[in-house]
Amino acid sequence: MVALDGSVLAGLRALDTPTVCNALELVAPERRGYGFTSQPLVCARPDLPSVVxxxxxxxxxxxxxxxxxxxxxxxxxxxxxxxxxxxxxxxxxxxxxxxxxxxxx
Incomplete structure (x- = not known):
């Protein structure tokens, strides 16, 4: 596992999930066919900020x-x-x- 420094984590925290997922599909196209859900996700605390x-x-x-x-x-x-x-x-x-x-x- 690679340790990420604070600036990378802060950069990721500024992005929404779809943007990160789209970027992952570009750098790892073999993942396009799996690793996603077709059911809705429920966020128990939508009032909280994004996390990495x-x-x-x-x-x-x-x-x-x-x-x-x-x-x-x-x-x-x-x-x-x-x-x-x-x-x-x-x-x-x-x-x-x-x-x-x-x-x-």
């Missing part, structure tokens, strides 16, 4: 909750995974339920 961070990804199913022991184990593993990653980080969670939304908050 490492994505820590996860999936969730919440329509049919697991037993308490499984939930406790999974939650602890999730927090350890988030903490172990590079910083700054941001979490992106995909809801795998047939009707997405149960695990949103």
């Amino acid at each position: 961070a490492f994505a820590r990804t996860a999936t969730i199913r919440a329509a049919h909750p697991s037993n308490d022991a499984d939930v406790t184990y999974a939650r602890n593993a999730y927090y350890e995974y988030i903490d172990a990653g590079p910083k700054p980080s941001i979490v992106v969670i995909q809801d795998l339920d047939a009707e997405p939304g149960y695990g949103s908050f």
Whole structure:
């Protein structure tokens, strides 16, 4: 992983996501066919400014909750995974339920 200095991060922070994605498609055209979503993304806090961070990804199913022991184990593993990653980080969670939304908050 390459460390980026503050000026690069500040420059990225000034751009919107579509601009960054379009630039990535120009420098890495092989990525045009994957790495995107066809479902809407929901920003929980649109009032906050843009961030440049490492994505820590996860999936969730919440329509049919697991037993308490499984939930406790999974939650602890999730927090350890988030903490172990590079910083700054941001979490992106995909809801795998047939009707997405149960695990949103």
